[in-house]
Amino acid sequence: MTTAEGRGANQPFLQEIVGPTLKEKWDSWIEINPETAQKMGIQDGDLIWVESKVGKLKTKARLFPGTHPTCLHIPYGQGHKAYGRWAKGRGINPNDLLVREYDYLGGSVSYYSTRVKVYKA
Numbered sequence: 001m002t003t004a005e006g007r008g009a010n011q012p013f014l015q016e017i018v019g020p021t022l023k024e025k026w027d028s029w030i031e032i033n034p035e036t037a038q039k040m041g042i043q044d045g046d047l048i049w050v051e052s053k054v055g056k057l058k059t060k061a062r063l064f065p066g067t068h069p070t071c072l073h074i075p076y077g078q079g080h081k082a083y084g085r086w087a088k089g090r091g092i093n094p095n096d097l098l099v100r101e102y103d104y105l106g107g108s109v110s111y112y113s114t115r116v117k118v119y120k121a
Helices: 012-016 034-040
Strands: 029-032 047-051 056-063 101-103 108-110 117-120
Touching: 029 034, 034 056, 034 117
Parallel strands: 029 056
Antiparallel strands: 047 056, 047 117, 101 108
């Protein structure tokens, strides 16, 4: 919430408080359930790849028990190629992984149907 989908990424004071639950700041991370990570041989702080049909990103794994065992959390707000001195070239953009599929029942784009493969870098 501190970077508001990236709109606050150019503010240094917001970069300092972006991930308080994991003591993360100034970069991106991927939250993984600790039990799931253990099965995959991933430890807290490992660099990992997350790959979908449309993209592939590398960043740090952070183990977080609040993550559902079959899901990943990639916080928004980083991953800018521009946007000023404090945001440029920092982090990853989870939008680069999203498959644009249509939800025929709801009548909109289905962003939550993206499946990914996760492995150590």
